[in-house]
Amino acid sequence: MKSSRRKFLAHSMALTLPMIAPFSPDDSGLIPEDLLAELKQGIANNRIDKDAVKISLFTKHVQWLDFTSLANLLKETGFDGADLPVRKGGHILPENVERDLPLAMAAMKKEGLDIHFISTDIQDADDPLTERVLKTASSLGIKHYRMQYYYYDQNSQCRPEFESIRTKNEEIGGPQ
Numbered sequence: 001m002k003s004s005r006r007k008f009l010a011h012s013m014a015l016t017l018p019m020i021a022p023f024s025p026d027d028s029g030l031i032p033e034d035l036l037a038e039l040k041q042g043i044a045n046n047r048i049d050k051d052a053v054k055i056s057l058f059t060k061h062v063q064w065l066d067f068t069s070l071a072n073l074l075k076e077t078g079f080d081g082a083d084l085p086v087r088k089g090g091h092i093l094p095e096n097v098e099r100d101l102p103l104a105m106a107a108m109k110k111e112g113l114d115i116h117f118i119s120t121d122i123q124d125a126d127d128p129l130t131e132r133v134l135k136t137a138s139s140l141g142i143k144h145y146r147m148q149y150y151y152y153d154q155n156s157q158c159r160p161e162f163e164s165i166r167t168k169n170e171e172i173g174g175p176q
Helices: 005-020 033-044 067-076 094-110 128-139 158-172
Strands: 056-058 081-086 114-120
Touching (some): 067 081, 067 094, 094 114, 114 128
Parallel strands (some): 056 081, 081 114
16 A cells, blocks of 8 residues: 555544544544544454553653652553653653662552653763663663754764764664
8 A cells, every 4th residue: 555644644643633632433524534434444443552552741840759649640640651851850860770760660550551761861872871771771661762962063064973973873772
């Protein structure tokens, strides 16, 4: 089946619409008829996995909460889990990751939640905290993390900047 960006976006909107607005497959006008028919067929055949999309809260703005209170808040407000900042000034400090990340995960699991993602300061494989953070996250089943941003030096040429970033990412094992 040939796909296009337009069709991908339309399908994405059709599948995410129930998350942002009350929706019934019988609603008309919200979704083009061909997509509505496909959505109805997917629901009828149980091809749309309701567990495939998990909604996490980025906890930066509530990091004053302890892990138990955070898990309770997420559960009460209908989130599936958390995106925890594991960085300087974050919910979990990188130097305390081996102690605190398992505690956070235990609090989440107790409420039937998960930590789907961590936001980090990771940018350099030679930083001793990089390995500690990634190993701890991996041991807990956390597969996704956000690295610290790279900043472009506007006074240098593009190619050397990109090569430097590629080298750093290869050393960490991140995207190239």
